[in-house]
């Protein structure tokens with residue numbers, strides 16, 4: 208399916224049974240990774256935890272998940288969603304940061320982990336910089352216990368749920384930080400003038 212709004216009726220193939228998936232969503236700078244780290248730190252020290260992030264997200268650290276305020280937790284990078292299944296071992300808790308960067312298989316991967324009895328905690332953007340949903344995040348949202356976070360709109364101060372690009376989009380490197388993006392409310396948000404690159408389903412696609 209091309210990028211864009213997730214059509215209705217796609218949830219038919221998603222099993223609702225045996226899932227213990229927690230999803231933390233919101234725009235950039237809404238504190239998603241901070242909340243993920245908070246949930247990890249609340250676990251008993253003896254808890255087996257696998258913390259994972261997509262290989263494409265190397266903005267700050269290749270071996271840690273890092274919030275924009277530089278909080279960190281050790282993390283393994285993975286090339287694609289299916290690789291997660293080989294890395295988690297017998298972890299009791301699997302924390303996955305930035306799931307919007309993964310491919311569509313992340314939905315089944317999270318379900319399989321939950322069916323193994325693992326507690327799965329994911330973070331991700333729900334909307335890309337064009338204001339379109341990430342289809343796989345939307346699918347996960349339908350089966351997960353979802354927490355929706357907001358930031359403060361940089362333009363007007365109201366609650367923000369959009370990620371607004373502040374500089375022109377000149378190439379296909381869609382990953383960025385505070386130099387390229389800021390939180391905006393729906394009224395102050397505008398998508399980039401440039402069309403979404405062909406094949407992109409969101410901010411970027413990880414290598415498969």
Ligand SMILES: [Zn+2]
Nearest residue numbers: 360363392395
């Ligand atoms: Zn605003």
